[in-house]
Amino acid sequence: MTTLETRLRRDRGRKLLMPYLTGGVTPDWTDHLRAIADAGADAIEVGIPFSDPTLDGVTIQEASDAALARGASTDGVLADLSRNRIEVPVVVSTYANLALRRGADRFCRALAEAGVQGLIVPDLPLEEAGATSAAARAANVDLALLASPATPPLRLREIAERSRGFVYAVSLMGTTGERRQLAASAAALARRLRGVTDRPVFLGFGISTPAQAAVAARDADGVIVGAALMRRLLDGADPASTAGFVRSLRRALDGVPARTSADAGG
Amino acid sequence: MEALALRDPSAAPVAGRFGRHGGRFVPEPLIAACEEVEAAFTEAWADAGFRSDLAWLLSRYAGRPTPLTPALRLSAELGVTVLLKREDLTHTGSHKINNVLGQALLARRMGKRRLIAETGAGMHGVATATAGALLGLPVTVFMGERDIERQAHNVFRMRLLGAQVVPVRSGSRTLKDATSEAMRHWVSATEDAYYCVGSVIGPHPYPWLVRELQAVIGQEARHQCAEQLSAGTPDQVVACVGGGSNAAGTFAGFVETPARLVGVEAAGGAGAALGEVGVLHGFQSLFLQDEQGQIREAHSVAAGLDYPGVGPEHAHLRDLGRAEYVTATDQEALAAAVRLARAEGIVPAIESAHALAWVVRAAGTTDLPTGSSVLVTLSGRGDKDIATLMAYLGDEEAR
Numbered sequence: 001m002t003t004l005e006t007r008l009r010r011d012r013g014r015k016l017l018m019p020y021l022t023g024g025v026t027p028d029w030t031d032h033l034r035a036i037a038d039a040g041a042d043a044i045e046v047g048i049p050f051s052d053p054t055l056d057g058v059t060i061q062e063a064s065d066a067a068l069a070r071g072a073s074t075d076g077v078l079a080d081l082s083r084n085r086i087e088v089p090v091v092v093s094t095y096a097n098l099a100l101r102r103g104a105d106r107f108c109r110a111l112a113e114a115g116v117q118g119l120i121v122p123d124l125p126l127e128e129a130g131a132t133s134a135a136a137r138a139a140n141v142d143l144a145l146l147a148s149p150a151t152p153p154l155r156l157r158e159i160a161e162r163s164r165g166f167v168y169a170v171s172l173m174g175t176t177g178e179r180r181q182l183a184a185s186a187a188a189l190a191r192r193l194r195g196v197t198d199r200p201v202f203l204g205f206g207i208s209t210p211a212q213a214a215v216a217a218r219d220a221d222g223v224i225v226g227a228a229l230m231r232r233l234l235d236g237a238d239p240a241s242t243a244g245f246v247r248s249l250r251r252a253l254d255g256v257p258a259r260t261s262a263d264a265g266g
Numbered sequence: 267m268e269a270l271a272l273r274d275p276s277a278a279p280v281a282g283r284f285g286r287h288g289g290r291f292v293p294e295p296l297i298a299a300c301e302e303v304e305a306a307f308t309e310a311w312a313d314a315g316f317r318s319d320l321a322w323l324l325s326r327y328a329g330r331p332t333p334l335t336p337a338l339r340l341s342a343e344l345g346v347t348v349l350l351k352r353e354d355l356t357h358t359g360s361h362k363i364n365n366v367l368g369q370a371l372l373a374r375r376m377g378k379r380r381l382i383a384e385t386g387a388g389m390h391g392v393a394t395a396t397a398g399a400l401l402g403l404p405v406t407v408f409m410g411e412r413d414i415e416r417q418a419h420n421v422f423r424m425r426l427l428g429a430q431v432v433p434v435r436s437g438s439r440t441l442k443d444a445t446s447e448a449m450r451h452w453v454s455a456t457e458d459a460y461y462c463v464g465s466v467i468g469p470h471p472y473p474w475l476v477r478e479l480q481a482v483i484g485q486e487a488r489h490q491c492a493e494q495l496s497a498g499t500p501d502q503v504v505a506c507v508g509g510g511s512n513a514a515g516t517f518a519g520f521v522e523t524p525a526r527l528v529g530v531e532a533a534g535g536a537g538a539a540l541g542e543v544g545v546l547h548g549f550q551s552l553f554l555q556d557e558q559g560q561i562r563e564a565h566s567v568a569a570g571l572d573y574p575g576v577g578p579e580h581a582h583l584r585d586l587g588r589a590e591y592v593t594a595t596d597q598e599a600l601a602a603a604v605r606l607a608r609a610e611g612i613v614p615a616i617e618s619a620h621a622l623a624w625v626v627r628a629a630g631t632t633d634l635p636t637g638s639s640v641l642v643t644l645s646g647r648g649d650k651d652i653a654t655l656m657a658y659l660g661d662e663e664a665r
Contacts, residue, residue: 051437051560052546054446055293055453061436073558096291096545101559122293123545127281148295150456159294173295174454 004117004142004165007089008043008222010200015253016222017213018091018202019229019246020045022063023080024072028239030084035239036229037086040250044086045120045224048077048094055122057177059227062234074098074107078114091118091144091165099124104135112139118165119143126159133162144168147193149185160197169193169220171205177227179206182215190219210252217256225249282470285585287578290469292548296449299456300548304471306376311478316371323367327400328357330364330482334490334641340609344629347639349500351487353512353646354614360646361483361512362393366462368479370397373460380404382455383462384448386413386441386508387570387617388420389646390464395429397462405429406459408448412439413569420650438563440572441508445547465509466577469548473578477514484519487641495639499523502634505643506620507531507538507591508571510580512645517589525641527589529580530624532599535564537576538584538591544575551581567596567654570617570646594623600658602626603648615646616654 008016019036023029023046036044049064049072056064074094081090092111099107099121111119119141124132129145136143142165147156150173160167169190172183186203193201203216204224213223233242282288290300310316324330332355337348353361366383373381381398383405385391391407398405407424411433414421424431432451437443445467452461463472466480492498503520505513507529517527531539541552546561553575554562564574576591583589594602603619605626606612614622621642628634648655 052442052446054449054547057450065436068560073560075558097553097555097561098559100545101555101557123291123548125290125292125294125297128289128291146294148293148297150295150298152298155297170293170295173456175450 002117002140002142002165004043004089004091008166008200010198010221014258015217015256016042016200016202017246017249017253018043018045018222018224020047020224020226022047022049022060022067022230023077024049024067024070025063025230025233027070030080031239032233032242033084034086035243036246037088039243039246041088041246042222043089043091043118045091045093045226046077046081048074048092048098050095050098053095055175057175057227059178059231059234060176063230066234078110081116082114085115089117090115091120092116093120093122096121096123099132104132105138108135108139108141111141116141120168122146126155126162136164146170147189149173149189156192157196160193160199163199166200166202167193167197168224169201169203171203171207171216174205176205178208178231182207182212186216187219210248213249214252214256217253223253279470279474282474284473284579284582287549287551287581288470288473289550290548291545291550292469293453295453296456296469299452300469300471302376303475307372307471307475310372310375316375319371320368323371324364324482328363328367329355331486332356334487334494336494337610340606343609344626345636346629346634348625349491349494349639349641350612351483351516351641351643353483354612354618354644358389358393358396359649360389360393360615361480361515362390362464363396364482364515365464365476365479365511366390366393366397369460369462370401370403373403373462374401376460378460379458380406381462382406382408382448382451382459383464384408384441384444385464386444386572387568387650388413388417388424389570389650391429391431392420392423392427394462395424395427398429399427406432406451408432408434408444408451410434410438410440410444413441413444416654417569417650440564440569442561442564442574449547465511466514466579467509467547467549467575473549476511477518477579480511480515481518483512483515483643484517487516488519491641497639499525500641501638502526502528502640504528504530504621504625504640506571506617506645507576507580508535508573508617510577512643514577514579516643517583521588527583528624529589529591530620531591531593532564532566532568532571532620533593533595535566535571535573536591536593537574538580539593541575546575549578551575551578568599568616568620570615571620592624594620598623598627600655603655604659612644613648614644615648616651618643618645
């Protein structure tokens with residue numbers, strides 16, 4: 001069992017929380033990282049910014065642009081992570097071009113050396129993930145795959161089988177970003193996924209408030225919250241404020257009864 | 267298997283690959299939509315009824331076949347036989363109409379209710395707006411803010427045709443960012459919208475699908491060359507390359523002949539000539555990028571060539587050594603446009619003028635020896651570029 005699988009267990013007795021942070025977005029981004037880790041996160045998704053984030057809405061585009069304008073790069077973000085080891089697992093997310101630029105093997109080894117335990121590459125679907133998946137396994141990094149409301153049943157099963165660490169359930173047909181309401185497609189997808197895998201199912205995309213997180217966690221094992229946190233950070237929130245937001249998500253999730261492994265298939 | 271595309275140009279690439287390039291690098295929410303387009307086009311392309319509907323539109327509506335015009339005075343000046351494939355004479359003024367009529371028919375056949383498109387110079391946007399008007403499908407076009415400023419004429423044409431033009435303010439505010447924004451919109455609208463991709467780029471099946479729809483350029487030109495040239499085929503076949511759709515369509519007619527194939531890119535947007543292997547907009551190919559993998563911005567006076575990458579089939583043809591990719595500068599292209607206007611009475615799009623610029627530079631050298639013959643695809647007309655040409659001639663004449 002990999003470290004991520006040990007830490008992100010469905011039967012951990014509470015709903016899981018994975019906040020997202022764009023690497024290098026501000027000079028003090030690692031202060032936010034530590035503050036969020038201490039505020040009740042079970043893992044943190046750290047985005048390595050890419051020039052052309054085609055699956056991201058305006059907030060994370062803005063965060064990526066801000067980070068790149070500050071000179072953020074793959075090497076820089078990984079060096080920052082290496083210097084700022086935190087207690088909770090770090091899952092890096094980025095786009096295929098950055099992962100493949102110097103070869104998937106080198107990229108995954110660099111992640112492992114920086115203490116990163118998981119990887120998300122949204123534009124590497126099942127058919128294109130083979131080489132990166134093997135490289136990640138060799139480096140002891142878990143490559144988590146995405147499932148979407150449009151994914152048909154057989155494909156969903158294959159994604160769940162080949163995903164490592166957890167399965168990323170994209171709650172809606174759209175880009176990242178805050179939404180007024182949790183998409184109706186979220187619950188159905190989380191339930192479908194839980195029916196085909198024992199790995200934890202994280203719902204992400206559009207989960208913007210503690211109340212939405214609590215609703216999402218009724219059907220999923222955990223939630224990923226990105227744009228809502230990054231909006232605060234871009235608006236000038238200090239590490240204490242971002243941590244405060246994460247704590248409010250934690251409290252909302254802790255109000256949701258966690259299922260035991262006995263009914264994990266439900 | 268590597269040379270499959272060469273042996274049977276109409277065959278779909280294996281799993282969307284052109285050698286090591288191509289593929290389907292899209293987020294999971296778009297996989298089903300790509301598969302739907304692939305299945306629908308595979309079926310439609312094998313259906314004589316669909317082919318005949320498209321052929322009818324291409325001839326009665328778009329003005330095909332387009333002529334192959336011998337450029338007599340330019341040929342005499344350069345010492346080589348120059349033949350121009352006149353895509354500038356199609357309805358809407360560029361080769362883009364070949365592609366959009368096919369895709370709009372496909373969208374209707376699939377039961378989609380509207381079209382979305384990206385555009386750089388605006389020619390693909392205008393063509394899509396036109397096809398949408400013709401077939402009763404509402405059109406949304408994503409266009410970089412910088413391109414909106416320099417192609418105001420085409421922006422108005424799209425609106426005149428009833429299309430909605432959405433300004434894209436991210437990144438370089440050109441074709442690259444318009445393409446990203448169209449993909450973002452598509453994710454949220456796959457049920458009712460058809461994404462009408464404008465070039466031989468994007469996830470499988472688009473590079474293949476668009477090449478097939480543009481192959482009419484090369485097929486016509488090959489027959490016309492057989493009639494007009496004593497040798498039957500030209501020594502060289504030249505076309506400009508942004509994403510590379512007019513070149514892919516032209517090359518498709520000559521890939522099995524001995525003709526040398528030359529793609530001419532903008533010096534500031536030379537994905538095939540200067541790019542390195544990467545993944546963007548759903549496909550693997552050659553892209554301008556830094557050592558970390560951040561995509562570089564392209565810079566060209568021709569908005570239609572302002573793209574940092576190139577279609578995967580071109581990257582494959584370069585790998586195979588079957589086609590060569592060279593560059594022309596803004597100044598060379600502008601000078602070539604004026605030269606063609608004054609020698610032949612034809613004002614080409616500045617994009618197409620890049621292909622001519624290379625011919626002008628190469629004529630009489632070992633690259634294009636005196637006495638040889640060269641087919642040049644004039645992908646579009648220069649009406650949209652009048653303001654740019656006015657500024658250029660103003661500068662030139664002031665010297």
